[in-house]
Amino acid sequence: MIYISHDATVPSVSRPRLLPWANLDGKPCYLVTDHSGTGRLARLADDVEAVQLGMADDLLGHAVDLLGDGKATAPQLRYLAARLTESLHDVHRIARSRGARIPVPRDDEAPDAVLEEDPGV
Numbered sequence: 001m002i003y004i005s006h007d008a009t010v011p012s013v014s015r016p017r018l019l020p021w022a023n024l025d026g027k028p029c030y031l032v033t034d035h036s037g038t039g040r041l042a043r044l045a046d047d048v049e050a051v052q053l054g055m056a057d058d059l060l061g062h063a064v065d066l067l068g069d070g071k072a073t074a075p076q077l078r079y080l081a082a083r084l085t086e087s088l089h090d091v092h093r094i095a096r097s098r099g100a101r102i103p104v105p106r107d108d109e110a111p112d113a114v115l116e117e118d119p120g121v
Helices: 040-068 074-100
Strands: 017-022 028-031
Touching (some): 040 074
């Protein structure tokens, strides 16, 4: 959906949002919505992201336990690595999606002072 406004202060189209799922061919899905980003599909995407992040957190806890178990078998560790890879893929997609939605300041909104890197790092 493309949002068209007659108000010059409202952006007419927001950036496409990378959704937390792929199509049947494994290609990324995007949502183009109004500037609010609060439609039904956007809320569903938020819910799916929350589930994926929760599952990633649970998986990390399981990984810590399994890696601390000296009796863990090679098949168990391979299975864990496969699930961690899937989870990392989901979390990376969420990070890219959220990062792309961070507003970029216009030139006239740029801060006057620029933070310099700490040379001691």
